[in-house]
Structure formats: structure tokens, C-alpha cells
Amino acid sequence: MAQVQIVSDGVNYRHHIRSGEHALVADEPVSLGGQAAGMAPFDLYLASLAACTAITLRMYAEKKGWDLGEFRAELSSSRYADGRLQVHRVLHASGVLTEAHWARLLEVVEKTPVTLVMREGATITSEQGP
Known part of the structure; x- marks a missing residue:
């Protein structure tokens, strides 16, 4: 399905991420000892969900012949008192959509x-490389 490689260049927490021909940088904010050279891990987590949200809704709308216009999703995360993560999405589209369209998109x-x-959830396994 997907494959990603991450490499540390030894500069604080900055890491270079590659997936095929695409690249980006991950880091921690200065307040956590990083250089803020890229998105932090939980930012990347939300970015993954945001990308899937936008792409899926764009595909669905195109199939239905609906014009989303400019689509925007704003995602935020917080923690419940018991520590579980809660993610909230707010969706915006500049296209003319009816209440029924929005109900279906939601x-x-x-x-x-x-x-x-x-x-x-996902099963995550780890092993030492050669």
C-alpha cells in the first residue's frame, strides 16, 4: 500500500521523510527542543486525515456532479480527560451546496x-534492520 522512509541528519529532531519521489521535513517546535523546520508528528497525523478528507470528498462530489468550488478542512486535536485523542474537523466549500448535499458529505x-x-486502529510491528 504505502511505504515511507525517514532519516535523521543529526540536527536536533529534524528528519527527512521520503515516499517515492516526494519529500518533506518533520521536526519539533522550538519549545520542545526542535528547530520548527517542518511539521511535528501530530501535525502530520492531522495532515494525513485532512488530505484523505479533501480528496475523498472531492472524488465523491465529482462523481455526483456537485461543484465543491474551493474546499477547505480545518482539523484540530485535543485530549479527553482520560488521555484519549479527539480530532475535530470543520469543512468548508465555496461551491453552492444544498443542505442535502452537506448532509451526504458529512x-x-x-x-x-x-x-x-x-x-x-492498526497493528504496528517493529524489528531491527540489517
Whole structure:
């Protein structure tokens, strides 16, 4: 499915991430000892959900012949008292959409691939490389 490689260059917490021909930098904010040279891990987590949200809704709208216009999703995270993560999405579209369109989009957004994986969890394994 997906494959990502991350490499540290030894400068605080800055890391270079590659996936195929695409690259980006991850880091921690200065307040946590980083240089703020890139998004922090939880920013990347939200960015993944935001990208899947926008792409899925754009695909769905195109299939239905709906014009989303400019689409924007704003995501934020917080913690419940018991420590569980809570993510909130606010969706915006400049296209003319009816209440029925929005109701359907809000149903579809609950079933995007990344939304489902984040809700269900994933099995994560680790091993030492050669």
C-alpha cells in the first residue's frame, strides 16, 4: 500500500521523510527542543486525515456532479480527560451546496479510508534492520 522512509541528519529532531519521489521535513517546535523546520508528528497525523478528507470528498462530489468550488478542512486535536485523542474537523466549500448535499458529505467523510483506520486502529510491528 504505502511505504515511507525517514532519516535523521543529526540536527536536533529534524528528519527527512521520503515516499517515492516526494519529500518533506518533520521536526519539533522550538519549545520542545526542535528547530520548527517542518511539521511535528501530530501535525502530520492531522495532515494525513485532512488530505484523505479533501480528496475523498472531492472524488465523491465529482462523481455526483456537485461543484465543491474551493474546499477547505480545518482539523484540530485535543485530549479527553482520560488521555484519549479527539480530532475535530470543520469543512468548508465555496461551491453552492444544498443542505442535502452537506448532509451526504458529512456522512461520507465519516467513512474515508484514513478516518476508518484511525478509528479502528492498526497493528504496528517493529524489528531491527540489517
